[in-house]
Amino acid sequence: MIIKSVCNLDCIKCFDLLKYKFKGYLLNTSIKPISNGNFYSTSTEKSYKTGLTVYDSGVRKKVEFCTVLPKTVLWYCCGPTVYDSAHLGHACSFMHFDIIRRIMEHYFGLNVIMVMNITDIDDKIINKANELQQPCQRISHHYEKEFFEDMHKLNILPPSITARVTDNIPEILDFINGIMDNGLAYATSDGSIYFNLGKYSGYGKFSPKQESDSSQQSKLGSEDFALWKSSKSGEPFWESPWGKGRPGWHIECSTIACKYLGHSIDIHSGGIDLKFPHHENEEAQCCARFGIPKWVNYWMHTGHLFSKGAEKMSKSLKNTVSIRDFLNSYTANVLRIFCLLIPYRNGVELRKETLDKAFAMERTISQFLLDLESIIREGKKVNFDEQLLFKFRFSMKQKRKL
Ligand SMILES: [Zn+2]
Secondary structure (H helix, E strand, C coil): CCCCCECCCCCHHHHHHHHHHHCCHHHCCCEEECCCCCEEECCCCCCEEEEEEEEECCCCEEEEEEECECCEEEEEECCCECCCCCEHHHHHHHHHHHHHHHHHHHHCCCEEEEEEEEECCCHHHHHHHHHHCCCHHHHHHHHHHHHHHHHHHCCCCCCCEEEEHHHCHHHHHHHHHHHHHCCCEEECCCCCEEECHHHCCCCCCCCCCCCCCCCCCCCCCCCCCEEEEECCCCCCCECCCCCCEEECHHHHHHHHHHHHHCCCEEEEEEEHHHHHHHHHHHHHHHHHHHCCCCCEEEEEEECCEEEECCEECCCCCCCCCEHHHHHHHCCHHHHHHHHHCCCCCCCEECCHHHHHHHHHHHHHHHHHHHHHHHHHHCCCCCCCCHHHHHHHHHHHHHHHHC
């Protein structure tokens, strides 16, 4: 499978994609192309009503959904860390967002521009590479390819733009420099850069406290988090004004999201476990970088998939079901119906009874379509809108092909 949407530094594909997706809104003065082909939305107002309400997990209630641009949703979704196969917990999260995105696009005619990062440098990737004695890039490319193949098998739409961390190091350095220029980050003696929570008053939108990290004694505050990590022996590194190192985790999402969507975005989504500290830190970085009180207008977080009872499905607990194993027993549509049976914010246990229910519903819908096809084929006279039925049948056939 060729991943067409992965961005490289010249952003030509993204440029074309954005031009297509914006459908003329490039002429709007709130979108300003800059020299290297990226776009920044200079508007910070969410001023266009959509008629929808959404649950914003930032304010923990349903609110009116208004967008920064007309008929357009600027959406950033945290992507995978590509060090291992994606499991069903990941699949359910991306499936929920796919359902919401399709509803916005197909039923409400909104133009969704979804940007997703690929974390292709990280402690877990380095550990796996060391374990297998392979280069980090080989590990990350393998699991990135597998991730998109799995998403394709699940009929989950690809993001409008996908960007790897390692393709965006200059932008990340520029972003860190911007925070430092605003006096909200500092360098330590080993060449790492930390966000200075002592000088930032907007922290605590999701939680007032961050876990203390006492291993970094050179930090000014124990809760300050890394924007740039100085390299350790044997680790991949990039040159920076502070020496050899690599990005911290949170900075990649702030940089990539702002690069493509600007400094005011409509939706930011991810699993509930990303809410704190990852999303709190992303928000702090962007507000510090641009001197704004708010970066994301609506936060969406999906609940956990539980393997058994209250045990979250996760790699560390070794209780995961791979997407490929699941698809050996069920179809992608069964998983979609399974996700539709539970509100996306709720945690859900992967129970056979619920899967059987989803399976039965999928069979009912498929049988209904087969019956309709047979009625049409036999030319029976029935009272219904044939044109509408034809459109519905065609659309379902397309889906079944995937
Ligand atoms: Zn993220």
